Amino acid sequence: MSSLLSNYMQMEQQLKQLQSELDKLQNDDRLKAELEFKEKLEALMREFDKSAADVIALLNPKPAAAASAAAPASGGTRRKRKLKIYKNPHTGEVVETRGGNQKTLKAWKDEHGSDTVESWLVRVEE
Numbered sequence: 001m002s003s004l005l006s007n008y009m010q011m012e013q014q015l016k017q018l019q020s021e022l023d024k025l026q027n028d029d030r031l032k033a034e035l036e037f038k039e040k041l042e043a044l045m046r047e048f049d050k051s052a053a054d055v056i057a058l059l060n061p062k063p064a065a066a067a068s069a070a071a072p073a074s075g076g077t078r079r080k081r082k083l084k085i086y087k088n089p090h091t092g093e094v095v096e097t098r099g100g101n102q103k104t105l106k107a108w109k110d111e112h113g114s115d116t117v118e119s120w121l122v123r124v125e126e
Contacts, residue, residue, distance in 0.1 A: 083125040086117065094122075 025031055045055065081098040088108060095104050108117045
């Protein structure tokens with residue numbers, strides 16, 4: 001029963017704190033200006049029978065058009081991966097790869113461990 005009472009008292013304290021913060025906000029001139037703008041905008045939207053989406057499209061028409069036009073234009077021109085050159089210190093064998101799925105490199109990683117093989121990286125080229 002006492003936990004119920006303490007829970008009630010805690011919630012009551014939180015409510016007082018939230019009410020205090022709300023009172024401060026209601027007296028903030030910036031909030032008042034934003035609320036006035038919102039009311040006027042909504043009145044205009046009703047007057048001209050426009051939705052929020054209509055207003056957004058009117059004020060910012062480019063993103064929708066640019067997004068649909070940009071996607072096909074880039075058509076598979078992904079940036080080329082960097083060339084990594086590894087040299088096995090045990091055999092002297094060199095592997096050049098642009099991806100981590102290279103057969104010899106995978107075999108080295110299976111045998112010696114990924115961290116060890118990464119330490120064999122000689123250089124990276126564009």
